[in-house]
Amino acid sequence: MNDNERRLVVIGAGGHGKVVAEAAQLSGQFDEVVFYDASWPERSTHGPWLIVGRPEDLLAPGVHPCVAVVAIGAQAVRVRLTDGLRRAGHTLATVIHPRAAVSPRARLGSGTAVLAGAVVNIDAELGAACIVNTGVTIDHDCRLGDGVHVSPGAHLAGNVQVGEQSWIGTGGVIIPGIQVGARAVVGAGAVVIRNVADDTTVVGNPARILEKTSC
Numbered sequence: 001m002n003d004n005e006r007r008l009v010v011i012g013a014g015g016h017g018k019v020v021a022e023a024a025q026l027s028g029q030f031d032e033v034v035f036y037d038a039s040w041p042e043r044s045t046h047g048p049w050l051i052v053g054r055p056e057d058l059l060a061p062g063v064h065p066c067v068a069v070v071a072i073g074a075q076a077v078r079v080r081l082t083d084g085l086r087r088a089g090h091t092l093a094t095v096i097h098p099r100a101a102v103s104p105r106a107r108l109g110s111g112t113a114v115l116a117g118a119v120v121n122i123d124a125e126l127g128a129a130c131i132v133n134t135g136v137t138i139d140h141d142c143r144l145g146d147g148v149h150v151s152p153g154a155h156l157a158g159n160v161q162v163g164e165q166s167w168i169g170t171g172g173v174i175i176p177g178i179q180v181g182a183r184a185v186v187g188a189g190a191v192v193i194r195n196v197a198d199d200t201t202v203v204g205n206p207a208r209i210l211e212k213t214s215c
């Protein structure tokens, strides 16, 4: 591994950025972490880390390749920037907190972060740019599309499928075998016992449709 691979660029100097930066550093995979954020140069630090540029600096033609992860909660922004970095020739890091338990037979996409206390069980398959947040459980054979965010303390039972860019709220529960569509939202604390269509928000226990978000 060369020096370039031991340095992680984190895109997004917000709350999620510091959680991802700390997880990456604690994992021992990286010696140095720096941020790129739209607030640079007005801001030059984020906690103990330096902010050294703006995200678009990394998308310019001919830029020196780096190892990066997009740590922005907003799904569409995270996916767009992750795709842009990949097209610009950068390597997308998969960040796993050292106190997460990830099955060696789980498959994680590039740019995905698995945070403290999370469990990802055998034969689960996660796409790119996902967030498996603090204390989440993803049981065996689950399938998550690109850009899914599973918020702190949510639990996905076995064989659950979640479509791209969907958001499972804090403490949400999804029973075995349920299919959640793309760009869906499961409200905080919801208990999902029926399939959820694309672009749909569900809330409550048992979860019921709150709104369709597309026309």
Ligand code: JB2
Pocket (backbone or CB within 6 Å): 012, 013, 014, 015, 016, 017, 037, 038, 039, 055, 056, 071, 072, 073, 074, 077, 131
């Ligand atoms: O469209 C964008 C954009 N939107 C936000 N383009 C670019 N280039 N950057 C964007 N950002 C950057 O992401 C902002 O400059 C800001 O510094 C950062 C977002 O920080 P914020 O603290 O607002 O949110 P976050 O994404 O770190 O955290 C949210 O998501 C987490 C998963 C919060 O809801 C957290 O509570 C949550 N844990």
